Amino acid sequence: MSVFEQKPAGGIAPETDRADVAKRLGADAEAAVWYIGIGAILAFLYVPIGVLVAYSFNASRSLSWPMTGFTFDWYAKLAQNEQLIEATWNSLYVASFATALTLVIGVPAALALDQIDFPGKGVFRKLVLLPIALPGIITGISMLTMFRLFGFNLSLGTVIIGHATALLAVVVTQVYARLQRVPRSYAEASSDLGANGLQTLFLITLPNIRSAVIGAGLLSFTLSFDEIPVTFFLTGRDNTLPMYIWSTLRRGITPEINAVGALIVAASAILILISAVLLRDRSSAR
Amino acid sequence: MTEIVRIENLSKHFGDVVGVDQLSLSIRAGEFVTLLGPSGCGKSTLLRMIGGFEEPTQGRIRLDGQDVTHLPPNKRAVNMVFQDYALFPHMTVGRNVGYGLRVAGVPKAEIEARAREALTLVGLAEKYDARPHEMSGGQRQRVALARALVRQPKVLLLDEPLSALDANLREAMQVELRHLHQKVGLTFIMVTHDQNEALAMADRVLVMRDGRVVQDGTPEDLYDRPASPYVAGFVGTTNLFPSAVVDGRIDCFGQQLALPEGLAGRKNGLFGFRPEKARLLQPARKGGSNVISGSVEEVIYHGGAARIVVQLGQGSILVDLQNRKLNGRASLPGPGDILAVEIEPDAIMAFNAEAAE
Incomplete structure (x- = not known):
């Protein structure tokens, strides 16, 4: 064929x-x-x-193409820039305490909204969530006025309070949304099995909203870390990292700024990894 | 037997809605009681009040002599199996079962021993370290049972425990739950809207309607001697028809039926009979004392049984043929066939006119 x-x-x-x-x-x-x-x-x-x-990592000082060579110089310079290092520590300090403060206030607020019936609850919820729609500049000015009125000295402490106020809505929204998804029968079963209110809170309710609390905490930390408007009004002589970068930018973008940026990206990546690891067992249990 | 639960004049109002209406009830230790009724009849509210999850508007609840009306759930010696099981997703099965002991401060070694014992009781000994989400619906149900039993409550409350399971599993679990009840000898109070479940499982069934108990009896009582047309219609199926009584005979949609002797003195009212009490007449036989005939409108085939809708002119009745007891016929009747059925006088049930509502 x-x-x-x-x-x-x-x-x-x-x-x-x-x-x-x-x-x-x-x-x-x-x-x-x-x-x-x-x-x-x-x-x-x-x-x-x-x-x-x-x-x-570019060897040249100018932001031009093509890049001229590879170098760690800018990172080395960073390590010697005391102002920048101090600003970084300030930012970490502010973000950590603002996050802690907002969690300490926000988680109980969300629990109260979810579990307790009290008169004016609807109004309370709206008022707690309102600041999320408020521009940072308003929060900044109003808190500045208040601190002045009460004779507070501006410091990183006032920045922390300002951040915590602005972030509260974020934490309450996230935690409350999760609480709404936890079946009521969990707490009822816990009580039925003999647990008192505190035991139910710590052994049942909190473990079931853990990932939302961690998520809200990480988000708060990030938002606080790069916050400018509220910080601008409430800080005294201390600078945070975003404020420092912003102030040096007036002299043009320097490779050191790029290096700081790259370090922040790396740190964020590490944070994301940590949160993924922390939340892993939880998500597989769902 | 001793009384374990006593409910006196208990009411629960939700705003204007009456959930439970002045209900009184006594339950003896070791009974398997079912609260049966359609949704909204107050059965779940009653169960939740016994568990302590709802505060009664008025009335008392006594548990083993103690007034528990206003005690929170954690202060009552009752445990509940929730409809969604409410297993804690962040704990292993073993820790779920041991939870009630852990919060009571029982030593660790004893918690584990008793949790394992409870899991063995429900046939899940090997699942101690599993997670709830890895288990099937039936297994979760059993974990919920073990968790509720581990504290050795005086009463076990079950809120529609089988409703989340598919049909085959549900029947198997009915049997298992009954065996479990016999094994542990506890008082079980179960809520269900499924009459088959109630009949199959309980020693005693309370049929509820509008927050009240409309009949309280054994499954046989309920089925054979329903107190009202409502119960007759809710528990099983009943052909109901209003009729005058003339010379000891009643009128079923234009055809005459004799009343049994026991009912001879009845006045006008509602009468009825169960579809399976009607027997197919041999085609050769004509007439008979209690025979009604009509044309077949529809045949609903169920495998073991067939339900036939028979048109009688002024109304229609249902006739159930069990196990192909066709009495000489070659096959099931089809639509349009003329069918004669005999109804034994003893099968006739009578209800007072006022009970008919």
Whole structure:
């Protein structure tokens, strides 16, 4: 049997092949569009960060293309910049205490909203959540006025209070939303099995909202860490990191700033990893 | 037997809505009592008041002689199996079961021993270290049972415990729950809206309606001697028809039926009979004392039984044929066939006109 003889019998095959090819090409084209779209979104999000990190290792002082060489000089310079190091510590200090304070107030507030019926509860909830819609500048000015009125000296302490106030709504929203999803029967079963209110709180309720509390804490920390408007009004002589960067930017973008930025990106990545690890057993239990 | 639960004149109002209405009740130790009724009849509210999750508007609840009306759930020697089981997702099965002992300050070694014992009781000894989300619905149900039993309550409350299970598993669990009840000898109070479940499991069934108990009796009482058309209709299926009594005979949609001797003195009212009490007449036989006939409107085939809707002109009745007891017929009747059925006088139930509502 020769190749030619086979042709008529398989006459239809090339047709269907072509249709298949067309269909496949269509599918490929569709997939390609999707991938380009997804790629564009990711590029939009991450190219600026990539540029920042890349230029933090650039040998030249100017932000020009092509890059001239690889260096750790800027990081070395950072390590000697006392102002910047102090600002970083200040930021970590403020973010840690603001987060702790807002959690200490926010988690019980969310619990109260969820579990206790009291007169004016609806109004209380709206009032707690309102500051989330309030521009930081308003929070800053109003707190500044108040601190002045009561004769407080501006310091990192006032910044912490200001941040905690602004972040409270974030924590309450997140924790309250999670509490709403925890079945009522858990607390009832706990009580039924002989637990008192505190035992139910610590053994049942809090473990079931753990991930929301951790998530709210991390978010608060990040928001506090790079907060400028409220800090601007409430800080005394102490500078936080974003304030310091902002003030040095007036002299142009320096490679040191890029290096700081790259370090913050690295620190954020580590935080995200830590939270992922902390929340892992929880999410698999769901 | 001694009384373990005593409920006196108990009411619960939710705003204007009456959940439970001046209900009194006594439950003896070791009974398996079922609260049966449609949703909104107050059965769950009653159970939750016994558990301590709802505060009664008025009335008293006594548990083993002690007034517990206003005690919180953690101060009552009753335990509940929740409808959604309410297993704590962040704890292993063993720690779930041991929870009630842990919060009571029982030493660790004893907690584990008793938790393992309770899990063995429900046949899940090997699941001590499993997580609730790794288990099937039936297994979770049993963990919830073990957790409630580990504290050795005086009364075990079960809130629609089988409703989340699929049909096959539900039947198996009915049997298991009954065995468990016999094994532990505790008082069980179960809420259900499923009459089959109530009949199959309980020693005593309380049929509830609008916050009140409308009948309190054994499953046989309920089925064979329903106190009202409501119970007759809710527990099983009943052909109901209003009729005048003339010469000891009643009128079922235009056809005559004789009343049994015991009911001879009845006045006009509602009468009825169960669909399975009607027997298919042999095709050869004609007439008979208590025979009604009509044309088949519809046949609903259930495998073991078939339900036939028979049109009688002024109304229709249901006839259940069990196990193909066709009495000489070659096959099930089909729509349009003329069917004659015999109803034994003893099968006739009578209700007072005022009970008919």
